[in-house]
Amino acid sequence: MTNRFSHLRTVMISLVAAVSALLMLVGLGGCGHAQQSTASSAKLTPVTFMLWWTPDTNHIGVYTALNKGYYRDAGLDVSIVAAAQAGSEQAVENGAADFTLSTMTNLANYSTQGAHLKEVLQVQQKPSAIWCSLASNTAIKSPKDFDGKTFATFGSSESDAVVREMIRHDGGKGNFDKVTVGTSTFQTLESGRADFGGFYDTWEGVQSRMNGPALNCFTEPDYGIPGNADTIGLVTSDKLIKKDPELVRKFVQATKKGYEYAYAHPDDASEILVHEAKDANLELDMVKTSMKTITDGDYWGPRNDSSFVFGTPDTAGAQQYFDFLAKNGAYEDADGHTLTKAPQATDVSTSEFLK
Structure with missing residues (x-):
């Protein structure tokens, strides 16, 4: 995806x-x-x-x-x-x-x-992007907890805007660090180099539910992102x-x-x-x-x-x-x-x- x-x-x-x-x-x-x-x-x-x-x-x-x-x-x-x-x-x-x-x-x-x-x-016809941390990361319970954490990114200003708005909509400041992903967001999170990243529910979300690792995810429409990006x-x-x-x-x-x-x-x-x-x-x-x-x-x-x-x-x-x-x-x-x-x-x- x-x-x-x-x-x-x-x-x-x-x-x-x-x-x-x-x-x-x-x-x-x-x-x-x-x-x-x-x-x-x-x-x-x-x-x-x-x-x-x-x-x-x-x-x-x-x-x-x-x-x-x-x-x-x-x-x-x-x-x-x-x-x-x-x-x-x-x-x-x-x-x-x-x-x-x-x-x-x-x-x-x-x-x-x-x-x-x-x-x-x-x-x-509708968004499928999900923004997730590992379920084992109990410090993150909602997007405001992304504040001050590290985002596994592919370098898109679009993704930065989405994450920032989700954090602010949930009551946070919208400040986060970033690390560039190599080949797998899953691996980046599991290695501890980042705390959260972006996935698609219809593919990576399925992979997580079937084979792990378990994720804790949040969708854009629930946190202030308008329209359909996908x-x-x-x-x-x-x-x-x-x-x-x-x-x-x-x-x-x-x-x-x-x-x-x-x-x-x-x-x-x-x-x-x-x-x-x-x-x-x-x-x-x-x-x-x-x-x-x-x-x-x-x-x-x-x-x-x-x-x-x-x-x-x-x-x-x-x-x-x-x-x-x-x-x-x-x-x-x-x-x-x-x-x-x-x-x-x-x-x-x-x-x-x-x-």
């Missing part, structure tokens, strides 16, 4: 870049059966989807669409490739990939640096939208079908993900439990509301969060100058391809 903790992706990708590159050369990209290989593939339009990090339940709809033949039925020959070392958003921006996953939050940040990306299908969804470039809107529409519609199937049949989709992404060595029980957390929490939208259109961008929730970040000085332009005006969620998302 990524987003505010996305620097973990950069750190880890640097460790596996050589392996990933080799896998990509042989057409695997670390993704199992990641490419449609059919006799009729020459008649299909090639499309490249780049992983946001490594295969997980965020990506499950893409793997399901591939496995079920939804892309082939749409006339697309889809290849899933490993994440680029510079980041999948950058790869889409420069045309090295056609689609990836990201969040409107990330796209807003990229837009301040001059990028032109859009979310065309929002998968996650608007995970399908991303492409404005350039591709302008060049070939029909290709974008076909890919969005087929991908939407894959996520809808996974939401309705989480156990089956979990088996598909584990099968298709063999090289990721995912544990089936972990994937199934992650999907149960997602479905039980309606993270991808209300399943019993017939008026809800799956994939609709939550621009109102995203904008609330953008405004909060701008107020806290978390945005900078390409020259490093702090921006006081928030990016607009309607500029980094569209629902036109859901129709």
